[in-house]
Amino acid sequence: MNTNFRYLTNLESSFRLVRLVAIGAIVLSLAFAAVVAFWALDTVEKSREKIYVLDNGKSLTLALAQDMNVNRSAEAKDHVRAFHRLFFNLDPDETAIDTHIREAAYYGDASIMRLYTDLREKGYFTQLIQGNVIQKVEVDSIALTGNQSPFSVRTYARQLLVRANTITTRRLITECNLIDIDRSDNNSHGFMIERLKVLENGDLETINRD
Template sequence: MNANFNFRYLRNIESSFQLVRILVIVIVLGCIGVASWVAYLSYKTNRESREKIYVLDNGGKSIMLALAQEQNTNRPAEAKDHVKTFLKLFFNQEPDEKAIDANMKQAAYLGDESITRHYLDLREKGFYTKLLQGNTIQKVMIDSVSLDMNKSPYYCTINARIMLVRATNITMRKLIADCYLIDATRTDNNPHGFVIERFRVTDNSDIETINRDHYEGHRP
């Protein structure tokens, strides 16, 4: 009697252990499954967030949401806007020393030392001094920005005109320049993620100088 009781008791203990082992295995597998699912959702969410980039458009006046798979399509437009933004910062100038310094500081974020070198060259020639003394306003009118995006660094050619507005006359100048662009990290100061390299002006000759009264008298 005691032998049968002990045998049944041992069988019950063994069955209980087996049940506990099964429960433990089920719980462990369940935890692994839940952890795997959470890890997958986290990876998916992180990947989707990385696939969305914010692009400053129209000189930083508006923001559009673009998908990463469309980045190659948007990249040429971003590159052109990067160059146009630089041209406006560098060549649109008021007869205000602080405004000139602020523009040049911001323009320097968009390119390499060739930009700073061109600025220093103009300053050494007294261009900005004449701008301040003559109370002259300078404006750039961009005609075209052409890019070759087939090979990095991307070659860029610029055709534009510069208008110098003085108290008595207006001078129009030709601006032909070229440079190279390389991809860079997007920052607050460089939202398009490009850096201008080897910027050079190849033609900045005068087109014409006209009397301001004559010019304004023929404005529509």
């Protein structure tokens, strides 16, 4: 009798243990499923904020859609600054000048080449080469009108003409418009300069070099 009672007691304890284990397994499974579902929804939501751009079918670039719009003004200023460095930073070497101007031409429309042609016809580049003059530009500020393309841009800079005995500082002010275009290896910002004009380019001072 006692043996049978102990057997029934052990059997009941075993069933109770099995039920606890089963309930625990179900609870853990539900918790795991909830965590996975939350992670999946969060991943999908974040993926919607991303843009995948296929560049010529070769490279995959990841860009955040919101960040792209936020940083567009900064990109516009960097585009204009890079153009001025290419176009106005010149060494007294015809090949180097041609290389700079060719690279600068990718940054805008025909107004860039019109400015180059006008300076060339006036003998400006010949004077730089013959006088062994190094020309540098220092961009002080870029004023941007608008929060998105097309932008109206005015650039304030100083031009330095370094000669063997003197350094001449000029005030340089340019104006242009910026419109969105497709990005490329030659134009990573995806902007085109339009209607480039030089509003002012006069001497400020000339100092003797020691």
